[in-house]
Amino acid sequence: MSDALRGSRIFLGVCGGIAAYKAAALTSALVQRGAIVDVVMTAEAERFITPLTFSSLTARPVYASLWDAPERIPHIRLVREADVALVAPATANVIAKLAAGIADDLLTTALLAARIPRIVAPAMNDAMYDDPATRANLATLGTRGYELVDPERGFLAERELGVGRLAAEDRILDALARALERRSSLHGKRVVITGGPTREPFDPARFLSNASTGATAIALAREAALRGAGVTLLLGPTLLDSPAGVDVVRFSTAAELRDAALARAAGADLVIASAAVSDWRPAQRSDSKLHKSGKALAVELSPNPDVLAELGERKGSTFLVGFAAETDRHEERAREKLARKHLDAIAVNDVRDERGFGTGENSLVLLWGAQGRRELGTAAKDALAVRLLDAIGQLMESGSSACS
Numbered sequence: 087m088s089d090a091l092r093g094s095r096i097f098l099g100v101c102g103g104i105a106a107y108k109a110a111a112l113t114s115a116l117v118q119r120g121a122i123v124d125v126v127m128t129a130e131a132e133r134f135i136t137p138l139t140f141s142s143l144t145a146r147p148v149y150a151s152l153w154d155a156p157e158r159i160p161h162i163r164l165v166r167e168a169d170v171a172l173v174a175p176a177t178a179n180v181i182a183k184l185a186a187g188i189a190d191d192l193l194t195t196a197l198l199a200a201r202i203p204r205i206v207a208p209a210m211n212d213a214m215y216d217d218p219a220t221r222a223n224l225a226t227l228g229t230r231g232y233e234l235v236d237p238e239r240g241f242l243a244e245r246e247l248g249v250g251r252l253a254a255e256d257r258i259l260d261a262l263a264r265a266l267e268r269r270s271s272l273h274g275k276r277v278v279i280t281g282g283p284t285r286e287p288f289d290p291a292r293f294l295s296n297a298s299t300g301a302t303a304i305a306l307a308r309e310a311a312l313r314g315a316g317v318t319l320l321l322g323p324t325l326l327d328s329p330a331g332v333d334v335v336r337f338s339t340a341a342e343l344r345d346a347a348l349a350r351a352a353g354a355d356l357v358i359a360s361a362a363v364s365d366w367r368p369a370q371r372s373d374s375k376l377h378k379s380g381k382a383l384a385v386e387l388s389p390n391p392d393v394l395a396e397l398g399e400r401k402g403s404t405f406l407v408g409f410a411a412e413t414d415r416h417e418e419r420a421r422e423k424l425a426r427k428h429l430d431a432i433a434v435n436d437v438r439d440e441r442g443f444g445t446g447e448n449s450l451v452l453l454w455g456a457q458g459r460r461e462l463g464t465a466a467k468d469a470l471a472v473r474l475l476d477a478i479g480q481l482m483e484s485g486s487s488a489c490s
């Protein structure tokens with residue numbers, strides 16, 4: 087394991103489940119690796135294990151109440167001082183509260199206020215873990231940027247075999263180390279990300295658009311912010327929530343995106359252009375709604391500005407990554423775009439049958455230089471955002487690009 091834990095500040099939430107005793111061994115392992123651990127217990131956790139165990143192991147106070155020294159606003163201070171928050175074991179109850187945004191004790195309130203990576207390691211009876219409510223709550227946490235360390239199959243407290251046992255200590259320590267390594271990778275960098283569709287109106291009620299939802303850009307923005315970057319997200323029309331801790335600028339048309347992107351990208355360290363920009367817009371826009379006449383309607387289209395090409399012309403020392411949504415000859419077309427638009431790298435995805443759009447899974451290949459190629463695989467967009475930023479980070483560090 088890397089040395090990432092040494093000197094790190096860990097917020098450790100302990101909930102009221104049988105596996106609470108394992109949190110003591112985990113705390114000891116963290117302390118032995120040089121981490122500074124602040125333990126926050128739920129009231130029910132104190133029925134299973136005493137605060138004294140944790141305060142002895144960490145040589146620090148253990149927190150349980152919002153109301154001890156409230157003048158120090160403990161729920162905000164604790165997560166601001168920490169590099170990463172871990173809940174282990176996480177009960178079905180706390181998982182449900184986090185998914186619903188309930189903040190009725192110190193642990194849940196602090197996690198709601200956290201702008202640091204949040205890792206949840208559930209542990210419970212297998213039927214509780216299998217229940218659709220718990221599954222839906224965990225899925226919700228996944229889409230909101232929580233990292234889940236799934237429980238394992240094994241001997242449960244009920245003296246039965248099942249899936250629900252707290253993940254092995256090594257897996258939890260690995261997840262923490264990875265989160266800490268990622269967290270510092272974009273520290274102090276300025277990152278601009280574009281995402282979502284454009285809308286090109288031809289009357290006040292109709293527009294030309296596409297199936298993009300901005301989910302990829304939202305996942306990338308959230309992950310870049312967790313890695314310590316100052317992030318601006320230029321986001322087209324979407325019903326998805328924008329991530330916390332990110333400066334969000336909304337656009338609707340390609341022209342609006344162009345103005346916002348050129349203004350914000352100047353001097354940025356990294357620009358990732360994933361917006362699905364319409365190549366055309368209606369040449370005429372009616373001020374009033376067009377009414378049907380029984381005849382065909384011809385709508386003439388004019389070319390839109392090529393926002394990515396303009397960013398490429400002016401990129402200076404910015405690392406510029408484009409996206410290519412293709413239906414055929416994917417990599418050939420993407421490599422041509424990479425060179426012609428002066429990009430440093432391009433992420434290719436297949437959009438046949440609207441694949442790649444929406445909040446489901448996507449498949450990405452990253453291309454750079456004359457031959458650079460890395461398959462990022464097929465995964466949920468949050469997981470792909472992690473892989474893409476890892477790959478981009480390595481390219482930025484090594485100075486590799488199409489233009490170098």
Ligand SMILES: Cc1cc2nc3c(=O)[nH]c(=O)nc-3n(C[C@H](O)[C@H](O)[C@H](O)COP(=O)(O)O)c2cc1C
Binds near residue numbers: 101105177209
């Ligand atoms: C003996 C016993 C063991 C329990 N073990 C678990 C468990 O492993 N996981 C879980 O989610 N809930 C477990 N529960 C239920 C929780 O303690 C209960 O839902 C409680 O409200 C959780 O509080 P908290 O989430 O605020 O810590 C257990 C309850 C008892 C009585």
